[in-house]
Amino acid sequence: MTNFGKRPNLPEGIPSDQQRIAVEEWFVKLRDLLCSEMELLEEKQNSSNRLPGRFEKKPWNRLGGGGGVMSIMKGKVFEKVGVNVSTVYGDLSSEFAAKLPGTSKNTTFWASGISLVAHPYSPLVPAVHMNTRHIVTGANWFGGGADLTPTISNNADTALFHGALKEACDCHSSEYYERYKAWCDEYFFLPHRDEPRGVGGIFFDYVNTGDWKEDFMFVQDVGRAFLEVYPEIVKHHMEKSWSRQEREQQLIKRGRYVEFNLLHDRGTQFGLQTGGNIEAILMSMPPSAKWQ
């Protein structure tokens, strides 16, 4: 067991209003780019007769401060894909504040982020999760990551996905990829099943190098790498036919996904603890799942 999850000591200091606006604007822009790419995949796919899906937007407000916009698409490539952008702020419960850096003087917080979870119809197209966020208490930091959850994994997809994230990491520090890959493997693990959730990716938190601009660039590069690589992986498999048995395997795998999200996921816990929008928090749930 590493110290990955431990609350670090971060320097006090918060970003300016302009900086926060720039972060928010980036997350919204990335959302638009991602939604366009995924709608394009719906248009391009030929092997299904159904109509291509379109994202529907649903704004929501948070009691206590802030809100966000959920974009949900139920299509033919993507049985369900949700992209949520949100900026929330207010007061943390003292119990929860104690777990975060920068909360010794007061318990106010501001958090902006984007998260995406895609559950494709085809068991041959991997499910995926991506999230980046900026959190401000008395300190401030970036967090996020991306990880791939195939039903039937194959080395080519895994290499492509990891390669893209490594490239994004390497532009910023030669240490990032190894560290954040290891953290991802540790984090996306179901101890009660003694099995990983998927084939990993990267996971990072408490990123504050002292150079805010640089850290923000890193987070943007992770978003851009994801925007490139995931659609590419989808294209490789989206026209293939699959068997009923492969579909069953996918539904069981999705059950594991549910277990992870409800038993272990910190994003889910953060959302529930800060009274976020329940639909947005549980947007990551698969459209259907099975247990044996």
Next chain:
Amino acid sequence: MTNFGKRPNLPEGIPSDQQRIAVEEWFVKLRDLLCSEMELLEEKQNSSNRLPGRFEKKPWNRLGGGGGVMSIMKGKVFEKVGVNVSTVYGDLSSEFAAKLPGTSKNTTFWASGISLVAHPYSPLVPAVHMNTRHIVTGANWFGGGADLTPTISNNADTALFHGALKEACDCHSSEYYERYKAWCDEYFFLPHRDEPRGVGGIFFDYVNTGDWKEDFMFVQDVGRAFLEVYPEIVKHHMEKSWSRQEREQQLIKRGRYVEFNLLHDRGTQFGLQTGGNIEAILMSMPPSAKWQ
């Protein structure tokens, strides 16, 4: 918020070997009776062409001490029903021990119980949960309960179910039913959804009146009441046809069931904390579920 969940002070004192054996034997006997009743319902049901289900038994051992037997049936009335009897013992983690009575001198425990979760095929037949248990640390107590989770609730079923449990309670104390009904309503509630899991029943814990025999009789009466009333409710609905829309509603309701079990259920937590058999702990998961 009441004090229902609070750790009470219970008198020190543990039951004899004979007493423990009597408890274990009752749970096994109740298991056999329940399984027979449910197999009988499978035989009796006429409106489906499929073959009637039969329970399959699967023994398991617990690393650290004890084990149990899972009985699972996948039939035509019951899409999935699991009955688990177990007797486990050993050492509690100090963190978990701190939450239980009777652990100030040492952290050994012994626990025996039966739990049943039924997920019927038909959205018109309510899902149900029943559990009774005896736990021994330096102190000892009984716990358990039964609650009904219909997709489409109706007053007749609710009244029948509550009536049977009230009768069992009333034989032992005029206070039990109201208290344990309220505890059930409090416990089987999804705060993040602001909705109850089902239509309730009874939930009790830390039962130790000082008269062990009487407490054990109470737990037996709860089991017997359940054995009578649930099959009766199933019979009222099991031949009716249902619509696709009602089935969809059921799958969404099952999603809520999953959320409760993984986010809130103490039995699940106890199992995961004490390293129980993962298949047995998650036996309560529905065979299939959906999220919108």
